[in-house]
Amino acid sequence: MTPRALTKGNIALAEGAIQAGCLYYFGYPITPQNDIPEYLARNLPKRGGIFIPAESEIASINMVMGAAASGKRAMTSSSGPGISLMQEAMSYMAGSDIPCVVVNIMRVGPGLGGIEPTQGDYNQAVHGGGHGDYKNIVLAPASVQEMFDLTIKAFELADKYRNPAMVVADAMIGQFQEPCRLTPAEPILIPEKPWALTGRQGRKPQLLKSLYLAPGEQEAHNLRMKAKYDEIQEHEVMLETRELDDAEIMIVAFGTPSRVAKSALTQAREMGIRAGLLRPITLFPFPEKEIREYSSKIRKVLVVEMNTGQMVRDVRINSHPEAEISFYGRPGGGIPYPDDIIREIKKALKKS
Amino acid sequence: MNRIFKRPDSLTDANTHFCPGCTHGIAHRLIAEVMDELGITDNTIGIPGVGCCVFLYTYFPIDVLEAPHGRAPACATGMKRAQPDKIVFVYQGDGDLAAIGTSEVIHAANRGENITIFFINNSVYGMTGGQMAPTTLLGQQTTTSPYGRDFQSEGYPIRMAELLATLEGVAYSTRVALHSPKHVNQARKAVRKAFEMQMNGMGFSMVEMLSTCNTNWRVSPLEALKTIENEMIPYYPLGVFKERTGKDFL
Amino acid sequence: MYQDVIMSGFGGQGIQIISQIAALAAIRKGLEITYLPSYGVEKRGGRTNVTMVISDSEIGSPITNHPMAIIALDIIALETFQPVVREGGVVIANTSLIPEELFTRQDVQLVRIRSNEEALAMGNAKVANMICLGAYLQRTAYMSFGDIESVIGDVIPERLKHTIPDNLKAIQKGMDLAR
Numbered sequence: 189m190t191p192r193a194l195t196k197g198n199i200a201l202a203e204g205a206i207q208a209g210c211l212y213y214f215g216y217p218i219t220p221q222n223d224i225p226e227y228l229a230r231n232l233p234k235r236g237g238i239f240i241p242a243e244s245e246i247a248s249i250n251m252v253m254g255a256a257a258s259g260k261r262a263m264t265s266s267s268g269p270g271i272s273l274m275q276e277a278m279s280y281m282a283g284s285d286i287p288c289v290v291v292n293i294m295r296v297g298p299g300l301g302g303i304e305p306t307q308g309d310y311n312q313a314v315h316g317g318g319h320g321d322y323k324n325i326v327l328a329p330a331s332v333q334e335m336f337d338l339t340i341k342a343f344e345l346a347d348k349y350r351n352p353a354m355v356v357a358d359a360m361i362g363q364f365q366e367p368c369r370l371t372p373a374e375p376i377l378i379p380e381k382p383w384a385l386t387g388r389q390g391r392k393p394q395l396l397k398s399l400y401l402a403p404g405e406q407e408a409h410n411l412r413m414k415a416k417y418d419e420i421q422e423h424e425v426m427l428e429t430r431e432l433d434d435a436e437i438m439i440v441a442f443g444t445p446s447r448v449a450k451s452a453l454t455q456a457r458e459m460g461i462r463a464g465l466l467r468p469i470t471l472f473p474f475p476e477k478e479i480r481e482y483s484s485k486i487r488k489v490l491v492v493e494m495n496t497g498q499m500v501r502d503v504r505i506n507s508h509p510e511a512e513i514s515f516y517g518r519p520g521g522g523i524p525y526p527d528d529i530i531r532e533i534k535k536a537l538k539k540s
Numbered sequence: 541m542n543r544i545f546k547r548p549d550s551l552t553d554a555n556t557h558f559c560p561g562c563t564h565g566i567a568h569r570l571i572a573e574v575m576d577e578l579g580i581t582d583n584t585i586g587i588p589g590v591g592c593c594v595f596l597y598t599y600f601p602i603d604v605l606e607a608p609h610g611r612a613p614a615c616a617t618g619m620k621r622a623q624p625d626k627i628v629f630v631y632q633g634d635g636d637l638a639a640i641g642t643s644e645v646i647h648a649a650n651r652g653e654n655i656t657i658f659f660i661n662n663s664v665y666g667m668t669g670g671q672m673a674p675t676t677l678l679g680q681q682t683t684t685s686p687y688g689r690d691f692q693s694e695g696y697p698i699r700m701a702e703l704l705a706t707l708e709g710v711a712y713s714t715r716v717a718l719h720s721p722k723h724v725n726q727a728r729k730a731v732r733k734a735f736e737m738q739m740n741g742m743g744f745s746m747v748e749m750l751s752t753c754n755t756n757w758r759v760s761p762l763e764a765l766k767t768i769e770n771e772m773i774p775y776y777p778l779g780v781f782k783e784r785t786g787k788d789f790l
Numbered sequence: 791m792y793q794d795v796i797m798s799g800f801g802g803q804g805i806q807i808i809s810q811i812a813a814l815a816a817i818r819k820g821l822e823i824t825y826l827p828s829y830g831v832e833k834r835g836g837r838t839n840v841t842m843v844i845s846d847s848e849i850g851s852p853i854t855n856h857p858m859a860i861i862a863l864d865i866i867a868l869e870t871f872q873p874v875v876r877e878g879g880v881v882i883a884n885t886s887l888i889p890e891e892l893f894t895r896q897d898v899q900l901v902r903i904r905s906n907e908e909a910l911a912m913g914n915a916k917v918a919n920m921i922c923l924g925a926y927l928q929r930t931a932y933m934s935f936g937d938i939e940s941v942i943g944d945v946i947p948e949r950l951k952h953t954i955p956d957n958l959k960a961i962q963k964g965m966d967l968a969r
Contacts, residue, residue: 194813194825212622238621242614243647250611250644254587254618257605262618280608364852366826367817385603385619387626389582395597397606405829525855 192367194208197335197357198223200368201291202231204339205263207370209378210289211237212262213503214251216244219303220359221293224265245270249277249290256281257396261343261383265291267359268301268309269321278352279318282413283398285383287346289339290324291355291531293362304521305359307443308499313356314471315459321410321484323417328442332366338469340372341426347379348363349420358494360444360523362421368404384540426469431457435464437533438489440479440503442468445492445524454528463533471499476506483507490536491515512536550581554598561754561761563718564592567660568599570724571629574732575602578739584627585619587612589636591667591710593660596631596753610641611676613648627738629656634675635665638700645704647744652709655668656734659700659746661715662753670756674698682756697775701748705781711742713782717750719768726778731781733783742784751777791821791846794854796871799863799884801836804919808861809840811945812923813937815846815937824852835960837866844932859930865903866881868892874969880929882922901968908963916953917960917964935962 195203205213215225225241232239238255239448242248246266255262268273271292281288292313296306305518314325325345327338331485337357346353385394400406431453432438439449446467466482468475483489489511491500499516507513516532516537518524547553550572558564575581581602588596590609597604607615612630620628637645637659648655664682665671672685675697679688689697705713712734716727726748734745750772754764799805809825816823826841833887841857859880862868866889875881877897886906893900903925905918927933938961942954 192817194810194817194823212618214618237923240617240621240651243643246611247614247617247647250608250614251618253607253611253619254605254620255614255622256618257615258619258622260622260642262622276608277611280606284606360826363826365827366849366852367823385585386606386623387583387585388601388603393597393601393603395604395606397597397604399594400607444852447849448851448853450848452850454850523853525853526851527855531901 189269194365194368195332195368195370196223196363196365197329197332198293198362199227200336200361200370201339201355202227203370204336205289205343205443206231206235206237206345206375207372208261208340209376210261210343212242212252212255212260213237213264214240214242214246214262214440215264216242216266218267218441219268220295220362221265221267221291223362224291224293245273246277252396253277253281256286257385259381259386261289261347261378263289263291265293267293267295268297271309271312275318277508278324279320279322280398281352282318282322282324283320283409284396285350286396287350288352289342289346289355290352291339292357294356294358296519302521303359305444305494305523306519306521307358307445307494307498308314308519309356310493310495312372313354314474314502322413323472325349325351325420327353327355328469328471329355329357329361330443330446330467332364332368334469335361336368336370337373340376345424347381349416350383351416358443390539396459404447421473421476424470425473425475425478427475428465428467428469429463430467432464432466432482432486434462435486437464437490437537438461438482438486439463439465439490439529439533440468440476440499441465441492442471442499443494445494448524449492449529450524452526455526456530456533461533461537461539468499474506479503479506480508483511487511489513490532492529492532493517494523495519543560548576550575550600551603552599552601555717556599557595558592559755559762561752563751564660564750567658567704567749567751570728570731571658572600573670573728574735575731578735579652580627580735580739582658583625584629587616587619587630587639588634589630589634591636593631600751610636610639610643612636613641613644613653613655613657617648617651617653618768620653620655620750624654627656627735629658629735631658632660633666634659634661634663634673636675638698646707649704649744650707650709652711654738656738657746658731659712659748660751661700661748661776662751663697664681664753664754664756666753666756670753677771701746701778701781710782711737711784712745712780714746714780715748715750715776715778717748717768717773717778719752719765735782742787791844793845793859793930793932794841794843794857795859795926795930796839796841796854796857797861797911798837798839798867798871799919800866801838803838804916805838805840805863807945808919809842811938811942812933813842814941814945816934818941819933819937821846822849823848824849825833826852827950847949856957859926861926862888863919864888865892880926881915882929884918884922884925886918899929901929903964905964912960912963914956914960917956920957920960921967923965924961925968927961928965928968935965954960
């Protein structure tokens, strides 16, 4: 077993990408994710890969498209404004069944905003972001180890479903450090990609496109994509639960707020309040069934996010109709502390 | 019977969707003929821009990636870096390369990406119905310059072949025209030279082709050919603006 | 075992190095830790703050608004974090740079260390940070001198290896002063 070394979230993510077999990275600088391109600029050439400091986020994601269409694992990373610029190509890739990994180390917005941590891009990542009727696979790490592990997972899922996968982490998860094992839990297997554009030699010409003009073609394409999303929803949900069996209140949180919630629920239990936690690890597929089942038993639900309320809508839609959903959100770089969550728990339970 | 003329193997037998009189078909044929000659069809990947050229895959029996508008040079960058042993070409119109995609083409050229771009300059947005492009000539009437392009409001037509030739990463930048047999022959040589540049690892190559869009110019096919000779060539001179002879970069 | 601490000073005082030593020692001891250095805007004006959480079980929050300990190497550090230290918590203060009248909390364990002068007296002005680290280790008692001694060589960069004996002496000095 390799010893655990103190590692920054962004570095664990970048190393995870290389170990996942991603040898093609294209990116443009933006805080708070610059550790990722800087690490890859140093390390990809040494490990047989290609790093291009692209002229823009638009160019970055389109370079990803070119490398990914060649059948290679390819990635870019950015934050808020840069991710907005990438939406066009992400929509093209979704529509053309081209797998890729896009990392968003979320900074506050809208606009130029600032560089503090946030979860303000939940809706952008989970509910589209680009044009057309499509979904990204979205993974939300909450530890440095998960920055490594879920980046590998993102490549696996992207390839498996030929779909863009995002890793979204607030800047806290990107910037803080924890002991981490930088070795994959399972051997990395990169699937065959017979659809890749490698020249027609020995086979018929192939095409990757998202243009469908003939009557009914686009509808059939959208319905086929829907079937793919249904399959992802059915098979790929990942979540963590903590002390829900006897809970009188269920906290739902991802990323940094889920970490803070863990501290809060330990303290709450010491006060005799039976709090539990459900942490979605995949934001799409969202743990719909699990939220429905737990909320039918635990009728008080507290959603904590670092925004003004985005995931809470998905929790509401999927919760038991009689569950009482409350929300505590800290936008704009505010970070909830355990005390804050305990206060909100008490409020929700109408305890003083 | 002795067959002396046939469809190139690198062209399918699909019926063309291009308007009668449009020179896209000539450009397609030249590229296909040269691909046959060089024997690269099996190893070539084409990336069309968005517009009339988007149906590249209908006409070329090769692997094709459809790129977002203007972004084909970036897609080609990723693809060529991932497969340096393959031939990657981009086929873009002027709305694509000279407007929305200027950033991508300039930086691909400046990095000296070892790719080839065929740039169809017909001075308008063709597929969307003849709107003004950065390449539209002064005084030219289009649906969005109904009173004629005025430099005081819309600036001057942009000369991409000359502009790209200033960049160190460019191995070959030329402008040709497709309006007469003589010019078509010259264009064919340029297409071949551009592919050879890539095959020899010389860096970025670009062939700008002055083309007709008689439908949107609202003229007959014959008049359109004259328009290239009498109106386009005076502003867009033909010639080679950059030709690298050795791989030695500065 | 659970401990959270904020270490703060201005750039060059050596917050990074003492926090990294403590972090690695904790990891080698088999403890869980989270380590959050200031980044971006927070770094403006050359400040260095590090929040560390150390525990023998899984760590939830990597941030704290009521730290159990602070190491304050200058006035701004004390003024920023003294008000939030938990009742009964540990305040390691570099009184070479912090005037007496700034100490307002009566409900904390205040450890005054004139670390700049102590370092000079030891013959190496650069070990003031290590003296404060020693005092912190002494008062929090979750790690021993030996824990630090066994990792310090892995944290101090190669070109500064010759400073290790002085640094260790300074840590010992800090522990003695805080006894």
